[in-house]
Amino acid sequence: MCAVKSKIDIRSLTLEQLQAQLSAMGQQAFRAKQIYSWLWQKSSVDFEEMSNLSKPLRDTLKQEFAINAVRVQREQHSGDRTIKSSFALHDNHIIEGVLIPAPDRMTACVSSQVGCSLTCKFCATGYMDRKRNLNADEIYDQVVLIGKQAQEHYRQPLTNIVYMGMGEPLLNYSNVMKSVERITAPDGLNMASKRITVSTAGIAKMIKKLGDDQVRFNLALSLHAANDSKRNEIMPINEQNSLRALAEALKYYYAKTKNPVTYEYIVFNGVNDGLTDAQELAAFCKHLPCKVNIIEYNPIAFADFENAAADKIDRFADFLRQRGITTNVRRSRGKDIDAACGQLAIKETATPTT
Structure with a gap:
């Protein structure tokens, strides 16, 4: 049985590293800045939200990369608004x-x-x-x-x-x-x-x-x-x-x-x-x-x-x-x-x- 390929945590990459990864995948390097903007300016944790990327590219990103998002499990509200x-x-x-x-x-x-x-x-x-x-x-x-x-x-x-x-x-x-x-x-x-x-x-x-x-x-x-x-x-x-x-x-x-x-x-x-x-x-x-x-x-x-x-x-x-x-x-x-x-x-x- 073939081992399942582990996905790269995309947010662990610098912009230059992401550009290199995309180039190796046959993608245009300028796409890295668009992706970086989604990740760090718009705080997106879903590749499907990246609307200025083509559907094939979004699918490729999902196959190759992971976004290890943090999620709120529980909220507690204090009487002092904390x-x-x-x-x-x-x-x-x-x-x-x-x-x-x-x-x-x-x-x-x-x-x-x-x-x-x-x-x-x-x-x-x-x-x-x-x-x-x-x-x-x-x-x-x-x-x-x-x-x-x-x-x-x-x-x-x-x-x-x-x-x-x-x-x-x-x-x-x-x-x-x-x-x-x-x-x-x-x-x-x-x-x-x-x-x-x-x-x-x-x-x-x-x-x-x-x-x-x-x-x-x-x-x-x-x-x-x-x-x-x-x-x-x-x-x-x-x-x-x-x-x-x-x-x-x-x-x-x-x-x-x-x-x-x-x-x-x-x-x-x-x-x-x-x-x-x-x-x-x-x-x-x-x-x-x-x-x-x-x-x-x-x-x-x-x-x-x-x-x-x-x-x-x-x-x-x-x-x-x-x-x-x-x-x-x-x-x-x-x-x-x-x-x-x-x-x-x-x-x-x-x-x-x-």
Whole structure:
């Protein structure tokens, strides 16, 4: 019995690679730009929609190529208007993404991996295994699908994208970078780079690589403690990426890009919420231009951390502000549907496509 020929994932190809593939098939190379426009500008996931291509060519494309589209398996709507989606991938893995509406913006929070290899003690995703990295088109699809939700439910376009969902983006560097390129490219979604924020738990050598690549999107570091012993306890990645190493990498990154950095800091009750902790954070902030986002802790079943009281969070923020550090307190969104920061975890399996 002859083996079934596997189809090429067409969105894994660059424009030049697609041109070469079409030429080898006896097709005119200029068709590649038309196909690329359908895939990345119009976000088409069906060759039959490509109406400026002949029917024989569309049939040939279906025979030779696959579009491994992401689909929404389940939507959950929060009382605060947040929408969490479970997305099914072509191989039946599940990831999650979130639409976060606010008066001045519509933000898509997207995942970069199926699960996570890091083991941050306060994060539900950190208690999952990492199954695989997402491809660039799977990250792109989340943006498109969440953008459709923003239009359908709130009649507004997406304004911002944050890579703060499942996974560590800098451990899927090439696919994250390609997804950003397709999202920002004029022949892609044409979003401004400054509307995109990539969040990392802190991989020093990859932060330096961001600097070498002179990225134009925003960088956020999930800090949560400016003390190595405390950070080691809640974020084991710190054992290989100490605060000193991170400070050095961030200074290198800033020297190359001139982009300020955002530090994300969850204030845990009795863990990192004291005056000494605030002083250590203020000292860390002196390394380069930055701002601090203080984030409420969102309880998960696997951990026994508690959120600090609101007045304590406010005092912590005021301490930083008094030292000239731009500080915002971010109230959590989507808690009632486990869509808030640190709560994304898979509790279901994919249903087959019919």
